[in-house]
Structure formats: structure tokens, C-alpha cells
Amino acid sequence: MLRVEHLTKIYDDGTLALDDVSFEVPDGQFLAVIGLSGSGKSTLLRCVNRLIEPTDGRILWNDVDITAAGQEDMRKIRRKIGMVFQHFNLVHRSPVITNVLSGRLGYVSPAMSLGNRFPKSAVQKAHEQLARVGLEEKANNRADELSGGQQQRVGVARALMQDPEMILADEPVASLDPVLAHGIMQYLEDINDELGVTVLCSLHFLDLVHRYADKAIALNDGKLVFEGPPKEIDDARFKEIYGKEAERVG
Amino acid sequence: MADRDSSPEAIDESPQDSEKKPRRSGKRFWFILLAVLVGIGIYAYAFDKTGVNFDEIQNETRQESLVRIIRKLARPELLTYESVKTSFDAEYMSPCPSGGYDPEDPSTSGPYVTLAPSCIELGGEITLEGFNLNANRNGDIFYVTGDGIEIRLGEFQTDETGSFSQVVSTRERASDDPQIIRATTAVTVGSIFAWEQVATGETDRETGEEIFVTSPRLSQTSLDTWDKIIETVFLALIATTVGTLIAIPLSFFAARNLMKDVAMPLMALTMSIAFAVAGMGVGFMVLRFARGTADLFSDTTAIAAIALAIGTAATYFLAKWAVPSTEEEEPSAGLRTARLTAVVVAFVTGMISLFLVSVILTDIGEWLAPKLGSFEFLGTFVTSVGDIFWLFVSALTALVTGFAFMFLGSRVGIGLRKRLPNGAVKPVNYLLGAIAGAMSVVVIAQVIAWLYEITDPMKTFWVPAAIGAVLGLLGAFMAMGKESVGIGLTIYYTARTIFNAIRAIEPLVMVIVFVVWVGLGAFAGSIALALHTTAALAKLYSEQVESISLGPIEAIKATGATRMQTIIYAVAPQIVPPYISFTMYRWDINVRMSTIIGFAGGGGIGFLLQQNINLLNYRAAAVQMLAIAIVVASMDYISSRLRERFV
Numbered sequence: 001m002l003r004v005e006h007l008t009k010i011y012d013d014g015t016l017a018l019d020d021v022s023f024e025v026p027d028g029q030f031l032a033v034i035g036l037s038g039s040g041k042s043t044l045l046r047c048v049n050r051l052i053e054p055t056d057g058r059i060l061w062n063d064v065d066i067t068a069a070g071q072e073d074m075r076k077i078r079r080k081i082g083m084v085f086q087h088f089n090l091v092h093r094s095p096v097i098t099n100v101l102s103g104r105l106g107y108v109s110p111a112m113s114l115g116n117r118f119p120k121s122a123v124q125k126a127h128e129q130l131a132r133v134g135l136e137e138k139a140n141n142r143a144d145e146l147s148g149g150q151q152q153r154v155g156v157a158r159a160l161m162q163d164p165e166m167i168l169a170d171e172p173v174a175s176l177d178p179v180l181a182h183g184i185m186q187y188l189e190d191i192n193d194e195l196g197v198t199v200l201c202s203l204h205f206l207d208l209v210h211r212y213a214d215k216a217i218a219l220n221d222g223k224l225v226f227e228g229p230p231k232e233i234d235d236a237r238f239k240e241i242y243g244k245e246a247e248r249v250g
Numbered sequence: 251m252a253d254r255d256s257s258p259e260a261i262d263e264s265p266q267d268s269e270k271k272p273r274r275s276g277k278r279f280w281f282i283l284l285a286v287l288v289g290i291g292i293y294a295y296a297f298d299k300t301g302v303n304f305d306e307i308q309n310e311t312r313q314e315s316l317v318r319i320i321r322k323l324a325r326p327e328l329l330t331y332e333s334v335k336t337s338f339d340a341e342y343m344s345p346c347p348s349g350g351y352d353p354e355d356p357s358t359s360g361p362y363v364t365l366a367p368s369c370i371e372l373g374g375e376i377t378l379e380g381f382n383l384n385a386n387r388n389g390d391i392f393y394v395t396g397d398g399i400e401i402r403l404g405e406f407q408t409d410e411t412g413s414f415s416q417v418v419s420t421r422e423r424a425s426d427d428p429q430i431i432r433a434t435t436a437v438t439v440g441s442i443f444a445w446e447q448v449a450t451g452e453t454d455r456e457t458g459e460e461i462f463v464t465s466p467r468l469s470q471t472s473l474d475t476w477d478k479i480i481e482t483v484f485l486a487l488i489a490t491t492v493g494t495l496i497a498i499p500l501s502f503f504a505a506r507n508l509m510k511d512v513a514m515p516l517m518a519l520t521m522s523i524a525f526a527v528a529g530m531g532v533g534f535m536v537l538r539f540a541r542g543t544a545d546l547f548s549d550t551t552a553i554a555a556i557a558l559a560i561g562t563a564a565t566y567f568l569a570k571w572a573v574p575s576t577e578e579e580e581p582s583a584g585l586r587t588a589r590l591t592a593v594v595v596a597f598v599t600g601m602i603s604l605f606l607v608s609v610i611l612t613d614i615g616e617w618l619a620p621k622l623g624s625f626e627f628l629g630t631f632v633t634s635v636g637d638i639f640w641l642f643v644s645a646l647t648a649l650v651t652g653f654a655f656m657f658l659g660s661r662v663g664i665g666l667r668k669r670l671p672n673g674a675v676k677p678v679n680y681l682l683g684a685i686a687g688a689m690s691v692v693v694i695a696q697v698i699a700w701l702y703e704i705t706d707p708m709k710t711f712w713v714p715a716a717i718g719a720v721l722g723l724l725g726a727f728m729a730m731g732k733e734s735v736g737i738g739l740t741i742y743y744t745a746r747t748i749f750n751a752i753r754a755i756e757p758l759v760m761v762i763v764f765v766v767w768v769g770l771g772a773f774a775g776s777i778a779l780a781l782h783t784t785a786a787l788a789k790l791y792s793e794q795v796e797s798i799s800l801g802p803i804e805a806i807k808a809t810g811a812t813r814m815q816t817i818i819y820a821v822a823p824q825i826v827p828p829y830i831s832f833t834m835y836r837w838d839i840n841v842r843m844s845t846i847i848g849f850a851g852g853g854g855i856g857f858l859l860q861q862n863i864n865l866l867n868y869r870a871a872a873v874q875m876l877a878i879a880i881v882v883a884s885m886d887y888i889s890s891r892l893r894e895r896f897v
Contacts, residue, residue: 049808051804051807051808070515070664070668071514071664072664075810075811075812076810077810078807078808078809078810079809079810080810081808082808082809083805083808083809085801085804085805087801088801089801089802089804089805090802090805091802091806091819091820091823091824092802092823092824093823093824093826093827094819094823098819102805102806102809102811102819102820103809104809105806105809105810105811105812105815105819106809106810106811107810109573110812110814110815111573112573113815113818113819114814114815114818116818155805158805158809161809162809162810168808
């Protein structure tokens with residue numbers, strides 16, 4: 001169970017990105033986070049694994065206070081939280097297999113991994129994950145030789161290497177065309193269904209929210225403006241979330 | 251993330267009032283006039299200070315000197331021509347016969363001499379003229395008796411066209427036959443289009459054959475220049491290699507994007523400072539122990555080799571057990587202690603092994619050197635590598651121990667903070683802050699005391715300790731409210747300042763200090779250049795680190811990787827191309843720099859060049875300039891090609 005309590009983030013320049021946000025995510029839920037660009041979706045996801053330090057409020061995960069964890073404890077928490085990014089964030093010049101293996105860095109001993117050496121079990125696991133996303137034969141290609149969709153699949157494989165209990169997906173399909181988008185979303189759905197991994201996924205397109213999410217929350221200007229099942233988002237709700245001038249496209 | 255849609259306020263460009271316009275342009279006119287006047291004043295002063303003087307440029311004697319030097323520089327002394335003594339005879343009659351005397355005209359196609367007048371009274375003066383001889387040469391003038399004996403009458407000097415004219419007094423000897431005046435001078439043999447063999451007049455002692463030399467051949471200047479230009483290129487190579495190796499790790503400390511988030515709880519910081527001082531002491535002890543142990547086995551190479559094998563094996567297996575390849579589960583306290591002990595023991599045996607490697611290398615080098623003949627330098631190299639290794643391992647031991655203790659200190663600090671009851675955190679923080687402050691200031695004071703030879707313990711210990719304690723207390727007070735103290739930017743600014751300070755001093759100046767330390771020559775030059783390279787590259791590299799894309803760093807960090815792993819997996823792959831590019835660029839600069847570092851005694855070709863300039867030996871200096879031009883141009887070309895290929 002992930003509990004976010006009164007989460008607030010004010011950036012150094014004074015921008016209020018999150019304003020007293022509270023919600024709960026039971027284990028194994030697929031939660032969609034929606035809202036306009038700049039409404040605080042990315043900040044929210046990054047506060048969960050503290051890539052961004054919250055200004056105020058608490059995040060409790062299985063009753064452990066993430067916001068209070070020290071550096072070493074945070075590292076141990078992070079390795080249970082996989083993350084998938086809008087721009088994939090692969091290391092372009094490294095081979096695909098190294099990108100996937102880097103998902104395992106939290107588990108291997110730091111000394112060994114400095115020499116780019118991973119235990120055999122990790123290497124085998126990396127190949128399995130690559131096979132899972134259908135990129136087995138691309139293992140030794142450089143990451144920037146892959147297409148966008150393929151790169152995001154590597155991103156998913158990297159997150160799976162962590163044996164995650166939760167996956168944070170920050171607009172994972174915003175840079176992809178609709179066909180590829182469904183492909184990636186299906187991987188996330190499988191992970192959610194088969195492995196019981198909690199998924200927090202920020203999304204742009206409402207039809208994706210309707211199709212994949214168990215629950216949705218909506219942010220507007222840093223405030224939580226909606227929390228409930230996706231099917232409750234009707235036209236009135238939609239205008240509440242996205243503003244009066246907004247029109248539905250998907 | 252934080253980028254919110256802010257509608258940019260339209261900037262209203264209202265047309266300016268027609269009334270305001272002329273006043274504004276009037277103001278502008280005066281402003282420009284003032285600026286121009288100030289500009290003229292600045293340049294006038296600059297002319298005065300730099301002594302710009304166009305009278306000097308037009309001065310004729312100066313122009314002549316300039317022309318002379320340029321002409322000499324245009325004829326680099328690349329080749330030596332062998333010269334052979336050659337004689338030219340001319341005849342006259344004394345006293346004058348009744349019908350006068352009309353000698354045969356000499357052939358004017360080659361060098362020749364003439365006498366005027368062709369007949370004189372006894373002991374009269376006669377003018378000897380020579381043509382088509384070698385330019386700017388000295389020669390002797392002889393009177394040749396009927397028996398063929400030469401009697402010296404005087405000497406001559408040819409001008410730039412190879413001509414001369416010299417008045418000599420003739421001998422008071424009357425004869426009915428023509429008498430001979432002989433001009434003897436050295437004439438160069440051969441040309442670059444037609445080599446000639448010239449007898450040296452010496453014979454080979456074994457074969458008894460005459461020794462010939464080729465003319466023209468490479469001059470001694472050319473040979474020396476070749477020798478020194480090779481030295482120059484390798485000087486640049488060593489400086490670049492050493493500078494690069496040191497600059498790479500340092501560059502990360504000077505990269506703002508990596509350092510700005512580095513922070514630790516106050517107690518961890520103070521603890522690690524306190525432990526660092528202890529670490530220095532322990533590091534020194536470990537060093538002495540490892541060196542002493544290695545010395546025990548260094549009697550013969552065989553014993554050293556056996557000891558090395560045992561040491562390496564022990565290190566390997568201990569390290570393998572102590573550092574498991576995965577850390578899935580939390581190990582028990584006992585196991586962790588045992589592992590920590592194993593790591594420490596492995597570290598010590600590892601250091602002993604490394605010292606043994608140094609001993610063995612030195613032995614091998616010394617054994618090899620006499621057997622290799624003209625490749626002796628390879629043996630000497632191995633010995634040198636052994637020596638360098640010894641120094642390197644010593645530094646490594648001290649550094650690793652220091653850092654290990656700092657790390658341990660921060661862990662102890664974190665652990666302590668967790669366990670302390672809330673009320674105790676404050677006083678303990680103040681106490682530790684005071685201790686850490688006192689320790690840091692005392693260390694700085696010791697350095698100052700050493701520099702200025704202060705021995706009074708009141709000044710070198712007690713007062714600094716008190717000041718440090720107060721500063722530490724203040725620091726602790728200011729940091730108390732915060733979760734953790736940002737030390738990253740402090741390190742960043744310190745590193746930046748040091749790099750900039752070192753970079754500001756030209757290697758040409760640095761070399762003066764190193765010449766005092768290691769003596770004149772290329773070694774001093776290498777150290778100076780390497781130091782400057784380190785600072786310059788560390789800065790350039792760090793700026794590259796600052797410009798990498800942050801996405802991968804974020805991604806790697808999110809996997810639970812440590813800071814070190816993040817650097818290796820997210821930062822390192824991104825900076826390889828710019829690092830190679832900058833290293834090439836620096837290698838280029840170093841070659842250019844090393845050509846003049848000899849001016850200050852740093853070895854390389856600059857030494858020869860300066861010597862020849864001081865001796866006004868411009869033709870030799872021209873050879874060195876030519877060599878520099880060729881090397882710099884080809885380095886430029888090669889490095890740009892390599893950069894193209896790698897990047």
C-alpha cells in the first residue's frame with residue numbers, strides 16, 4: 001500500500017508544483033495520473049522515489065516512510081521501484097544489454113560493477129527480460145541504433161531487472177505513435193497483472209486511461225482535482241480537469 | 251515538471267514621442283564622442299607604454315640588420331659542405347721587362363685570380379683580385395719561390411659575391427721569368443644535386459683504406475636538432491598522458507551538476523573529518539607496514555615472486571569472499587564484521603603485493619639493461635616503471651586509507667544519529683562540530699607553519715585549534731536546522747579555484763621551480779607541462795560533464811545505484827568522445843608548448859634554439875625553427891584526423 005499524505009513541492013524558484021496532494025494506492029493497482037502539461041504529474045512520480053525532494057508531506061510505502069529515509073535506505077527502497085521515462089533515458093552509447101543490466105545496479109556489489117562486471121545470474125536475467133520485450137537479438141546493438149518504440153521496450157526491461165514491486169511510468173508513451181503506445185502499455189498491463197506490480201502511470205490520452213487503468217487521479221495546477229475510476233471521467237469532469245476550453249481528442 | 255504555461259506578457263512597443271527623439275540622439279552623440287575620446291586616450295597611453303616607435307622601423311642600420319637576419323634565417327644550416335683547399339695562381343714580372351709583360355688571360359668560367367699591374371719594380375705593391383670564389387671566406391696569399399716554397403704575404407676575405415681585392419707588397423727579388431703569387435682558400439665541394447666523396451686525409455686503422463665523407467651531408471646542427479625534436483615530442487607525450495590520467499578523476503569534482511546534490515547529515519560530515527585525520531595516521535602506518543613487509547622478501551627476485559604469488563592469491567580470495575557479487579539479503583552483524591576485516595586484510599596484502607610487483611620490476615629492469623645493448627633504454631624503462639609504481643602504490647595506500655576512514659566516519663555518524671535520543675543530538679553535534687573544526691584548522695596551520703618555519707606550538711596548535719573549534723561550533727549552529735549539509739558545492743568551488751590558479755601560471759614559469767627540484771632538462775619540463783595539463787584538462791573535462799544529458803543519470807539513480815555506479819554507467823559513456831577530443835587538443839598544445847619550454851631550462855628543442863639565438867647563430871636557429879614548424883604542423887594534422895575518426 002502506497003500512501004501519499006499532504007505532499008507539497010515548491011521548487012527553488014518559488015513554483016508550487018504540488019499542493020497538498022493526498023491519495024492511496026493499494027498493492028497491485030494500475031493507477032493513471034492525468035492532467036495538463038505542467039500540472040505536476042512528473043513531480044509527483046519523482047517524489048515517490050525521491051528523485052525530487054518533497055518540500056512537505058509524507059509518502060508511506062508498506063508503512064515505511066520514504067520521505068524520512070536516509071541515503072543508504074533510500075537506495076534500497078529505490079531498487080524495488082522501477083521507473084520508465086517519457087524520453088526513455090537510455091545511455092545512448094552503451095549496448096542495449098548494458099542498459100538493461102544497469103537496472104540491476106542496486107543489487108550487485110558496487111566494487112564489482114565498477115569494472116562493468118555482472119554476476120552470471122544477472123546477465124541471464126537481462127537476456128530473459130530482453131526476450132520478454134522481444135529484443136533478444138538487439139542485445140549487442142548500441143542503444144541509439146534502436147527506434148523509439150524499441151528504446152522504450154529496453155526501458156521497460158531495465159525496470160523489470162529491478163524485480164520491482166512498483167513501477168513509476170512517466171508518460172511512457174507520449175513520444176510514441178498510437179500503435180507502439182498500445183504495445184508498451186500492454187507490457188505494463190502484463191507486468192501489473194502477472195507479477196502483481198503496482199503501476200503509477202502518467203498519461204495524456206484518455207482512451208489509454210479508460211483501457212488500462214484501475215483508478216485515475218487528476219492534477220490541475222498541483223492540486224488533486226479528481227480521484228476515482230476512469231469511467232467516471234465524463235465531459236463535465238473532463239472540463240474540470242483540463243480547463244473550460246479543452247476539447248477531447250482521444 | 252515545473253514548466254507551467256505562462257502566457258508571455260505582450261511587450262507594448264509604443265512609438266516614441268517625436269519631441270523626445272532629438273534630445274535622445276543629442277545625448278547619444280555626446281556619449282559616442284566621449285567614448286571615442288576615451289578610446290583615443292587609452293590607445294595613446296598604450297603606444298607610450300609599449301614603446302611603439304616608427305622611427306626605429308625606418309632607421310637604416312636597423313633595416314640592414316633585419317635584412318641580414320632574415321637572409322640568414324632563410325638559409326637554415328641543414329647541410330655541411332666538405333671543403334677542400336684550393337690554390338689559384340697569377341703571374342707577374344719584376345722588374346718590368348722592356349716590352350712589358352702580358353700574361354695569359356685566365357679562364358673566367360670558374361674561380362680565378364688576376365694581378366694588376368702585371369709588372370712592377372722591385373718590392374713594389376701589387377693588387378691581387380679574385381673572382382667567383384666562395385662567398386665570405388678567408389684565404390691566404392703566398393709568394394711562391396722557384397723551388398716551390400710558399401712564403402706568406404698576407405690574407406684576404408671574399409665578399410658576398412665571392413670576389414676580393416687585396417694589395418700586397420711583393421718580394422724584392424729580381425728575375426727574368428714570371429713570378430707567382432698564389433691565393434689559397436677552402437672551396438666547398440658538391441651540391442645537393444651532385445653528391446661528392448671527399449677524402450678526409452685519414453686512413454682506417456684496420457683496413458688501411460682512406461676514409462671518404464660525403465659532401466654535402468647533414469650538419470651537426472641538423473643532427474642535434476633531430477635529437478632534440480624527438481625529445482620534444484616525447485616530452486609532450488609524457489606530459490599529456492600523465493595530465494590526462496590525473497585530470498579524469500579530478501574533473502568529476504569540478505562538475506557542478508554532479509556535485510550540487512552531494513550532501514550528508516551534519517554528524518556524518520563532522521565524523522568523517524575527524525576520521526580523516528585518524529585515517530592519515532593509520533594510512534601512514536599501513537604504508538610503513540606494507541613497505542616493510544615487501545622489503546623482507548625483496549632479497550632475491552625468486553623470493554619476491556613467490557611472495558607476490560601468495561599475496562595475490564590471498565588478496566583475490568579474501569576480496570572475493572568479502573565482496574559478494576550480489577547483496578540481495580541483509581547480512582548479519584557478525585558476517586559483516588568478518589567481511590570488513592577480510593577487506594582490510596585483503597587491502598594490506600594487496601598493497602604488499604603491489605610493492606612486490608615494483609620490486610620485481612626494478613630487479614628485472616636492472617637485470618635486463620646490460621644485456622640489451624643499444625636497447626638498454628628498455629631495461630632502464632622497466633626499472634623506472636618499478637620506481638614509479640613504488641611511489642604510486644605509496645600514494646594509493648595513503649589515499650585509499652584516508653578515503654576509507656572518511657567513509658567509515660560518515661557511516662558511524664549516520665549510525666550514531668539514528669541511535670542517539672533526540673535531546674542528545676544537539677550537544678553531540680556541537681561537540682563534533684568543534685572537534686572537526688579544530689582538526690581542520692590545525693591541519694591548515696601545520697602547512698602554514700611548515701611554509702613559514704614557525705615552531706611555536708602556541709601559534710601552530712593551540713590558537714588554530716581554538717579558532718577552528720569556534721568556527722566548527724558556528725558551522726554546526728548554522729547547519730543544525732537542516733536535514734543534511736551540502737558539501738558538494740564547497741568541493742566544487744575549491745576544485746575550480748585550484749584548477750584556475752594552476753592554469754593561470756604558464757608552464758614556462760612553473761618549469762623554473764621544477765628545474766630547481768629535478769635539474770635542467772626534459773624531466774623538469776615534463777612535470778611542469780603535466781601539472782598545467784592536469785589543471786587545464788580537468789576544467790575542460792568538467793565542463794563537458796556539465797553539458798551531458800541528465801536523463802540517463804536520473805534513470806540510473808532511480809535503479810538504486812550508488813553515486814559511483816551512476817558516474818560509471820550514466821556519466822562515463824556520455825563523456826568518452828569529448829574527453830578523447832580534448833585530450834588530442836591538449837596533446838597538440840603540449841607539442842607547441844614543449845618547443846619553447848626549453849627557454850626556461852625545461853629540455854626539448856627550445857634549449858638549442860635559445861642557445862643559438864643568444865650566440866647570434868641565426869642559420870642554426872633557423873634549422874630549429876624549421877623543425878618546430880614541421881612538427882607542429884604535422885601534429886596539428888594528425889590530431890585533427892584522429893579527432894575526426896574517434897568523435
